[in-house]
Amino acid sequence: MSLSTRRKSISVQTIRRLPQYLRIFYNFHTYGRELVSSTDLAAETHLLPIVIKKDLQSVGAPSKRRAGFKVAGTIHVIEQFLGWNNLNKAFLVGVGHLGAALLGFDGFKNHGLEIVAAFDTRPEKVGVPVNGVPVYHTAQLTSIIEKENLKIAVLTLPAAAAQGVTDTLTAAGIKAIWNFAPVNLKVPSDVVVQKEDIASGLAELCAKLKSR
Amino acid sequence: MSLSTRRKSISVQTIRRLPQYLRIFYNFHTYGRELVSSTDLAAETHLLPIVIKKDLQSVGAPSKRRAGFKVAGTIHVIEQFLGWNNLNKAFLVGVGHLGAALLGFDGFKNHGLEIVAAFDTRPEKVGVPVNGVPVYHTAQLTSIIEKENLKIAVLTLPAAAAQGVTDTLTAAGIKAIWNFAPVNLKVPSDVVVQKEDIASGLAELCAKLKSR
Numbered sequence: 001m002s003l004s005t006r007r008k009s010i011s012v013q014t015i016r017r018l019p020q021y022l023r024i025f026y027n028f029h030t031y032g033r034e035l036v037s038s039t040d041l042a043a044e045t046h047l048l049p050i051v052i053k054k055d056l057q058s059v060g061a062p063s064k065r066r067a068g069f070k071v072a073g074t075i076h077v078i079e080q081f082l083g084w085n086n087l088n089k090a091f092l093v094g095v096g097h098l099g100a101a102l103l104g105f106d107g108f109k110n111h112g113l114e115i116v117a118a119f120d121t122r123p124e125k126v127g128v129p130v131n132g133v134p135v136y137h138t139a140q141l142t143s144i145i146e147k148e149n150l151k152i153a154v155l156t157l158p159a160a161a162a163q164g165v166t167d168t169l170t171a172a173g174i175k176a177i178w179n180f181a182p183v184n185l186k187v188p189s190d191v192v193v194q195k196e197d198i199a200s201g202l203a204e205l206c207a208k209l210k211s212r
Numbered sequence: 213m214s215l216s217t218r219r220k221s222i223s224v225q226t227i228r229r230l231p232q233y234l235r236i237f238y239n240f241h242t243y244g245r246e247l248v249s250s251t252d253l254a255a256e257t258h259l260l261p262i263v264i265k266k267d268l269q270s271v272g273a274p275s276k277r278r279a280g281f282k283v284a285g286t287i288h289v290i291e292q293f294l295g296w297n298n299l300n301k302a303f304l305v306g307v308g309h310l311g312a313a314l315l316g317f318d319g320f321k322n323h324g325l326e327i328v329a330a331f332d333t334r335p336e337k338v339g340v341p342v343n344g345v346p347v348y349h350t351a352q353l354t355s356i357i358e359k360e361n362l363k364i365a366v367l368t369l370p371a372a373a374a375q376g377v378t379d380t381l382t383a384a385g386i387k388a389i390w391n392f393a394p395v396n397l398k399v400p401s402d403v404v405v406q407k408e409d410i411a412s413g414l415a416e417l418c419a420k421l422k423s424r
Binding site for chain 2: 208
């Protein structure tokens with residue numbers, strides 16, 4: 001089965017669980033473990049062993065019969081699958097509470113993302129680095145995207161401002177937008193948008209509660 | 213088909229999309245629209261009409277042949293499904309950037325959640341309301357949960373502190389935890405936990421990018 005065929009059959013839910021597996025495998029790797037069983041993984045994740053097995057097999061994780069998944073090999077295939085073996089230079093627009101929270105999260109580098117610049121329009125934000133990341137005025141977006149060769153945009157700005165900034169970004173050649181603004185962005189068909197909706201997690205929680 | 217049978221067949225992905233549909237239906241309702249077609253919804257959400265149709269039919273949204281889904285009726289069934297027709301009193305633990313971002317989000321009341329109290333251990337946070345929500349010292353958790361009859365906990369605190377607070381919460385009778393801390397919580401089997409993993413959305417974005 002070719003990688004592209006394999007990729008098609010992988011569900012969004014599996015993809016969403018991959019970072020969790022990756023962190024656990026990194027951890028085992030640090031402690032020098034070479035093999036991890038799906039039962040061990042179940043204890044860490046609270047997922048069913050069969051779900052874990054299916055998830056990892058779907059990305060082609062190497063395993064040893066009756067002993068479990070190979071730690072180094074599984075890290076490699078997950079990183080490959082997500083493209084997290086290379087760092088993508090990213091920037092963030094909107095340094096409010098959520099923007100600051102994301103800039104304060106040091107884990108992105110393990111996830112292929114390096115946020116190297118942030119933008120805001122408010123004079124009190126511009127020029128004040130957050131967790132070491134410089135904050136520029138939004139008017140400088142296009143020039144800094146080019147200069148720094150930035151690839152991925154993280155939008156943490158109010159809904160009303162999001163589409164205008166998006167138009168600037170796509171005109172500047174940005175092809176990937178991680179959108180935390182509560183609005184559906186209109187983009188050219190070759191631009192990938194991942195929309196985060198805080199209410200989605202709440203809906204999951206409430207559906208679980210109701211089904212009790 | 214009974215509601216409980218129907219519920220079992222609904223995928224997590226469908227549940228995660230329900231808040232988005234709900235917001236669009238609220239909006240149409242405000243403008244006095246009585247029927248909305250899945251084509252109209254596709255234009256708003258950028259989802260395929262067939263996905264939308266399947267999602268809404270799975271929660272039992274009422275429709276009119278060839279005219280679309282009934283706006284008021286669909287709002288009703290989605291709210292019912294998620295339990296969002298009643299407000300659940302919630303509280304938040306950890307008033308850092310992410311906690312402040314969530315406290316600043318006024319949309320939760322439309323999603324069945326009313327955050328009425330926040331907790332932190334830092335002296336400079338305690339006593340300073342955020343977006344009108346009072347901030348108490350974490351030592352007061354148990355007494356205020358009882359006094360205010362709080363039901364849902366939102367955890368936005370560091371990983372190292374999360375399990376200790378969780379033990380306090382479950383001892384106080386809390387049955388639902390929305391966990392933003394990067395750790396898998398150990399809880400009694402009758403407690404529902406919804407874990408948010410910021411890296412899951414990034415994994416989705418990267419998988420989409422790689423499949424281009």
